[in-house]
Amino acid sequence: MAAPSKGCRVGIIQSSYIPWRGYFDMIGRCDVFVFLDSVQFTRRDWRTRNAIKTPNGSSWLSIPVKQKGNFHASIDSVIINDPNWAATHLRSIQGAYRRAEAYDAVYPILADAFAAIAHQNSLSAVNQHLTRALCEALEIKTPLLVDVDLIARASLDAADPTQRLIDLAKAAGGTSYLSGPSARSYLDEARFQDAGLEVEWMDYANSLIPYRQLWGDFVPAVSIIDPLLNLGFEATRATFQDRSHAA
Numbered sequence: 001m002a003a004p005s006k007g008c009r010v011g012i013i014q015s016s017y018i019p020w021r022g023y024f025d026m027i028g029r030c031d032v033f034v035f036l037d038s039v040q041f042t043r044r045d046w047r048t049r050n051a052i053k054t055p056n057g058s059s060w061l062s063i064p065v066k067q068k069g070n071f072h073a074s075i076d077s078v079i080i081n082d083p084n085w086a087a088t089h090l091r092s093i094q095g096a097y098r099r100a101e102a103y104d105a106v107y108p109i110l111a112d113a114f115a116a117i118a119h120q121n122s123l124s125a126v127n128q129h130l131t132r133a134l135c136e137a138l139e140i141k142t143p144l145l146v147d148v149d150l151i152a153r154a155s156l157d158a159a160d161p162t163q164r165l166i167d168l169a170k171a172a173g174g175t176s177y178l179s180g181p182s183a184r185s186y187l188d189e190a191r192f193q194d195a196g197l198e199v200e201w202m203d204y205a206n207s208l209i210p211y212r213q214l215w216g217d218f219v220p221a222v223s224i225i226d227p228l229l230n231l232g233f234e235a236t237r238a239t240f241q242d243r244s245h246a247a
Contacts, residue, residue, distance in 0.1 A: 010174035
């Protein structure tokens with residue numbers, strides 16, 4: 001990755017299960033990245049699932065979790081409900097990608113990462129571990145921190161969503177906050193500026209550029225493991241923009 005830009009750019013987002021290419025692109029543009037897992041868990045989203053490409057089209061890999069009767073659980077309190085989920089997902093990945101060009105080089109690294117959390121029952125711990133392992137393999141050097149390690153949970157819970165982000169960015173040593181583009185419609189930039197933080201906007205353009213895939217037309221909305229198994233680590237990393245290109 002390119003050398004850090006002037007100041008300290010901080011990204012803050014919930015952990016996700018084997019996220020898409022853009023998630024790692026965002027991490028690579030940050031000087032510090034914070035997992036925001038003390039916030040409320042939402043069902044049927046990227047926390048518990050992601051897509052792979054198969055001969056029959058996109059297919060979800062979903063982690064089963066316990067949540068019945070606990071609708072206000074934080075992400076970092078959610079417990080996995082099936083001890084065999086990792087082995088099941090690895091079999092699905094093998095079936096979909098064993099013909100992929102980089103399979104022999106990449107799959108063993110994926111298998112090792114999954115093996116390390118096969119008996120872990122914390123959703124947050126699983127997602128964070130897999131993200132860290134893939135960042136290491138991609139040679140993304142950005143420090144990955146956890147929200148509750150920076151600020152006490154009670155203080156995070158007491159803050160409104162905007163103040164929570166401001167406080168975390170400052171606690172991480174930030175001079176700027178890198179936000180996803182979907183927040184343009186509601187993010188209160190003035191509050192960040194009043195706190196001495198510049199707001200920058202993530203540009204996912206490079207994360208949408210087509211690459212060589214198996215099974216027909218290009219599908220962008222898939223997990224990072226799709227480009228990794230098709231292209232390898234170096235070629236996947238080459239699709240990430242330099243961090244200085246944030247808006």
